[in-house]
Amino acid sequence: MKKQDMNRDWIATAETLSSALPYLQRYDGAIVVIKLGGHAMGSDEAMETFARDIVLMRQVGVNPVIVHGGGPMINAMLDKLQIQSEFVDGKRVTDQATMEVVEMVLSGVVNKRIVQAINAQGGRAVGLSGKDANLITCDQANAKLGFVGAPVQMEPQVLHDLFEKDIIPVIAPIGAGRAGETFNINGDTAAGAIATALNADRLLLLTDVSGVKDATGEVVTELKAADVERLTAEGVIAGGMIPKTETALEAVRSGVRACTIVDGRVKNAVLLELFTDHGAGSMIRA
Numbered sequence: 001m002k003k004q005d006m007n008r009d010w011i012a013t014a015e016t017l018s019s020a021l022p023y024l025q026r027y028d029g030a031i032v033v034i035k036l037g038g039h040a041m042g043s044d045e046a047m048e049t050f051a052r053d054i055v056l057m058r059q060v061g062v063n064p065v066i067v068h069g070g071g072p073m074i075n076a077m078l079d080k081l082q083i084q085s086e087f088v089d090g091k092r093v094t095d096q097a098t099m100e101v102v103e104m105v106l107s108g109v110v111n112k113r114i115v116q117a118i119n120a121q122g123g124r125a126v127g128l129s130g131k132d133a134n135l136i137t138c139d140q141a142n143a144k145l146g147f148v149g150a151p152v153q154m155e156p157q158v159l160h161d162l163f164e165k166d167i168i169p170v171i172a173p174i175g176a177g178r179a180g181e182t183f184n185i186n187g188d189t190a191a192g193a194i195a196t197a198l199n200a201d202r203l204l205l206l207t208d209v210s211g212v213k214d215a216t217g218e219v220v221t222e223l224k225a226a227d228v229e230r231l232t233a234e235g236v237i238a239g240g241m242i243p244k245t246e247t248a249l250e251a252v253r254s255g256v257r258a259c260t261i262v263d264g265r266v267k268n269a270v271l272l273e274l275f276t277d278h279g280a281g282s283m284i285r286a
Helices: 003-019 021-026 044-059 071-080 096-120 157-164 187-198 225-233 241-253 269-275
Strands: 031-036 063-068 125-129 136-140 149-154 168-172 174-177 182-184 202-207 222-224 258-263 281-285
Touching: 003 021, 021 269, 031 044, 031 187, 044 063, 044 096, 044 168, 044 269, 063 096, 063 187, 071 096, 096 125, 096 168, 096 174, 096 182, 136 187, 149 174, 149 187, 157 168, 157 187, 187 202, 187 241, 202 241, 202 269, 222 225, 225 241, 225 281, 241 258, 241 281, 258 269
Parallel strands: 031 063, 031 202, 063 168, 125 168, 136 174, 202 258, 222 281
Antiparallel strands: 136 149, 174 182, 258 281
């Protein structure tokens, strides 16, 4: 590389850092809840990049909270243990045997992988599930689906305690029932409930699509609640995007400033979304 080209790269890097200043100031002290799933969990390289971004966020004063999924890992372990699953309306029934595997995989293997990745980048992460410190209490969401929970009570004080010590919480979406049961919670739902309980500034839902698309297939970068409702009624928002937009609507109507459905396939997606004009998905506001 020529010296002139190197100087140009250094200048571009300095300009990028300088242009980020207003955003760094804007999010200093802010709570940002991030649902981690999809591509960002799919490889060691993607996990390393995500972890570095989270450590950088904490370094500049943001309080990140990670809520993760782990569906493919659960499926692999169920297959390995030869546990057969029953499905109702295309959704897995979580019986007692399946619930034990779900908790083992999410609270164990997946959670600790993320914690280790963040710590390896110089952060201080601690793994939790919704059962810890009564963080998430659930009722059964649907009797047909077994041990699938809907959050009904939140106790977020443990997360505030961790923020005060510069520790990054990494949360598995497992909740406790009122009668001592253990429930599996949809990851997006758990992230939305935690963001609401914390009165978070932002909720970021990482996924493997570019964002919410309009009828022409173009990504809509900013939407209001009424836009989401209209696109859903028209059938433009459909399939797996519906639960994400429902989570977003519930969060922003409950006090979260904004929720963004983020394209997690984009490198440094969370940094692009928070610290640049460009963004990396579809932002939904109340």
